[in-house]
Amino acid sequence: MHARTPQRRAGILWAGVVATALLASPAGAVPITVKDPEGKPVATVMVSRQPVKPAVVDTSDNGYPTSGRPQQAYIELARFTDAQGHADIPPAEHPWKIRLRKPGYQDLTVMATDLGSKALVMAPEHDPAALAAQQPANAWSSTIDFGNVDLKKEFMLQCNFCHQQGGPLLRRERSADEWSAAIKRMVRYGARLSSEGQKEIPALLEAHWKKIHANPALVPAGTPWAPALAKATIRELPIGDSMSQMHDLLLHSNGMVYVGDNLQDRVYEVDPATGKYTVYKIAPRPGEQLGGLLAGRLHDFPKHETYQGIHSLAESPKDHHIFITPSYQRRLIEFDPQTKAFTYHDMDGGFYPHTVRFDAKDRVWFTLALSNQVGMYDRTTQKYTLYDLPFRSLMERITVKLTPFIFKLLGWGIPIANYVKVDHVSTGVPLPYGIDITPDGKAWIARLHTDEIASIDPDTGTVTMVKTPFKGPRRLRSDKDGNLWIVAFNESQIVRYTPSTGEFLRLDLPVVPKGSDTPYSLNVDKARHQVWVNGTNSDSVYRYDIATQTWSMFPMQRHVTFTRDVEISPKGQVYVTSASFPSWHIEDAQPTLIEITPR
Secondary structure, three states: OOOOOOOHHHHHHHHHOOOOOOOOOOOOOEEOOEEEOOOOOOOOEEEEEOOOOOOOOOOOOEEOOOOOOOOEEOEEEEEEEEOOOOOEEEOOOOOOEEEEOOOOEEEEEEEEHOOOOOOOOOOOOOOOOHHOOOOOHHHHHHHOOOOOOHHHHHHHHHHHOOOOOOOOOOOOOHHHHHHHHHHHHHHHHOOOOOOOHHHHHHHHHHHHHHHHHHHHOOOOOOOOOOHHHHHEEEEEEEEOOOOOOOEEEOOOOOOEEEEOOOOOOEEEEEEOOEEEEEEOOOOOOOOOOHHHOOOOOOOOOOOOOOOOOOOEEEEEOOOOOOEEEEEEOOOOEOOOOOOOEEEEEEEEOOOEEEEEEEEOOEEEEEEEEEOOEEEEEEOOEEEEEEEEEOOOOHHHHHHHHHHHHHHHHHHOOHHHHHOOOOOOOOOOOOOOEEEEEEOOOOOEEEEEEEEEEEEEEEOOOOOEEEEEOOOOEEEEEOOOOOOEEOOOOOOOHHEEEOOOOOOEEEEOOOOOOOOOOOOOEEEEOOOOOOEEEEEEEOOOEEEEEEOOOEEEEEOOOOOOOOOOEEEEEEOOOOOOOOOOOOOHHHHOOOEEEEEEOOO
């Protein structure tokens, strides 16, 4: 980026934003008006209310609150200006400021005590490097050209599921050797980039980012912010720290949001209305290793307390207990929201419990990502049933069966994963991933690396595989009619599958540049017949209205807001978490729980 001269800095202060604010009584909203240097109103400016200093919370337990001790965080809030450049911001009870942000203009921060009738001016941004830096990761990654479309799709599939590609830390210039070392580390963490890709891509990335940084004007603009955003409110609550990973979340029937910190084995119980939260730490059993059954995976990560590896959460329709999949153990974990007690339900087989859902009979269904299975736990009989999914080849069968031994070798410090040949279709790791239950009681599964979905009939045990006409089916949800909505991760699409007809309907995300996002997950608002989708690489969340076949996009407050799960309230509010691994990729290295109220 170009250095700012004293004259340029002075220009920013003079030209800032015209923000006219009348500080009303504490109960009233603060009206904000935003204009450009010529006095014209600026629409769709993100007006963020932020604390001057973060709330003081307990950090006595290795940097986190003591288990069971209530905390109070400060809620951040954002609204967007309308066509007249107006937005109303509720005041906070603590010292606060506003940050004004809109692509094409320079950010401006104004202390609440300085808001008044005096006009400030929001300055357009003209520096190509600064304009490029404003764009989300998908705009940057859209410029990547390996001269091979399939190799780029593989790269996005395997290198974009922990953090964004094109974010500030991933677009800086590195040598091919540095890229190679980073890729080897990612392979140990779980990426299945092909051996060919591991050899070819480092040099391609070195050359590419040199080219882009030499000419930042090559970075295109991201998705424009629509006028309808003036009706939306986004509230954000900081939880955890730069070493956390707020992986999945659950909006419980008690009104609380439960968030699992995958790297620190803590469950956050959050009251989204007030910002009060309590952390509950899941203790390891005596003798369990740090890292659990995957002890060598994160041996060089700066700080983690991962014995369980909290992944996904689901609520029982019967007693409202929460069941959690701990990826690093062979068990399910049950949490009672009333007593706050954790109960372990161990199982003899399976490897890497992943996504979890309940059926109407209070049975717990979950994928076992690394043993190519689906599990079902019957709470009445307290017994597990494991369903084997078909293998693509004998070699895959052998590799899957050896997976626990391979991870033992990693735990012993033998970097076998860096030397095993990996093909372009990830033979040996078919990866059953997302799961949901349709109204007829069947369990449906997305198998990521084989481009398939599958159904299991619990009455007969029959497993049926269905090939998808798209790549990267990651997570899926059923709508009220029994149709399945599926994210096509490296196709930048969502897909509707109708089981009764076998028809697939593919829908492009409304992202700019076209095809540049990697949707991680989605959820269906059955009451409003809408689909909400994670804009994982674009700092956004999308909404698709099924009846009108129209899209909306909601930008997030922080750059590098990588989300991977969606929950929807009865009132239509939507909850996501910034879940980058690691969280220090996020703009201020602070993961958050995010609430979107569309209107």
